Amino acid sequence: MSERKAVTELLDQLDQLAPMGYNVGLHIRFATPLIYRSSYPEDWLEHYNTHSYYLRDPLVFWGVGVEGTTRWSSIPLPDPFGVLKKAATFGLTYGAVSSYGPITSRSIVGVSRSDREFTDGELSTLRELTIQLHVAAKPQSDLTKAQIEALRCVANGDRHTAAADKLGITESAFKARLQSARIRLEARTTSEAIRKAREYRLL
Numbered sequence: 001m002s003e004r005k006a007v008t009e010l011l012d013q014l015d016q017l018a019p020m021g022y023n024v025g026l027h028i029r030f031a032t033p034l035i036y037r038s039s040y041p042e043d044w045l046e047h048y049n050t051h052s053y054y055l056r057d058p059l060v061f062w063g064v065g066v067e068g069t070t071r072w073s074s075i076p077l078p079d080p081f082g083v084l085k086k087a088a089t090f091g092l093t094y095g096a097v098s099s100y101g102p103i104t105s106r107s108i109v110g111v112s113r114s115d116r117e118f119t120d121g122e123l124s125t126l127r128e129l130t131i132q133l134h135v136a137a138k139p140q141s142d143l144t145k146a147q148i149e150a151l152r153c154v155a156n157g158d159r160h161t162a163a164a165d166k167l168g169i170t171e172s173a174f175k176a177r178l179q180s181a182r183i184r185l186e187a188r189t190t191s192e193a194i195r196k197a198r199e200y201r202l203l
Helices: 003-017 043-051 058-065 081-090 121-137 145-155 160-167 171-185 190-199
Strands: 022-029 032-038 068-071 094-100 106-113
Touching: 003 022, 003 121, 022 121, 022 145, 043 081, 058 081, 058 094, 058 106, 068 121, 094 121, 106 121, 145 160, 145 171, 145 190, 160 171, 171 190
Parallel strands: none
Antiparallel strands: 022 032, 022 106, 068 094, 094 106
């Protein structure tokens, strides 16, 4: 199963768990997630982004600082900007957050509902889905040095012949390296492979 299909199927399961929507940031590196999805109400997302709440959100601070799963109401951090109180006015009254993975590549998943707290069983489900999403979206990090060099040459604007000369190999060997890199990154084109390699911080 492809990475994209696996993540989509897991998000479908998450959707069943969260009547008021979910927020997913997978493999957050340098404050930017590799994959980001949200099904929270559009008016809340607009308000959240307009007010830059991601810089003030206690759920984000908790998720970055702690690996685990908890209800919003159990987070001991202060909320001086009233982010959670404001979320409740948009119907996100109750929620839970789950954080998984090393601090250098953390995944954080939030879910919400308007009617009641999430049960312990639902928290366990959220935890399992967070782990599965983290694993399914794991960046491809085992490209060979030769594959990375080949992609870097093309990314820098070298044509195949010039790149092969630069690396001291035949043009057919260079093309083989590009093809193997595309296969490893599940990319249809070299351009897509370069984009993915950059997203994964390989270039």
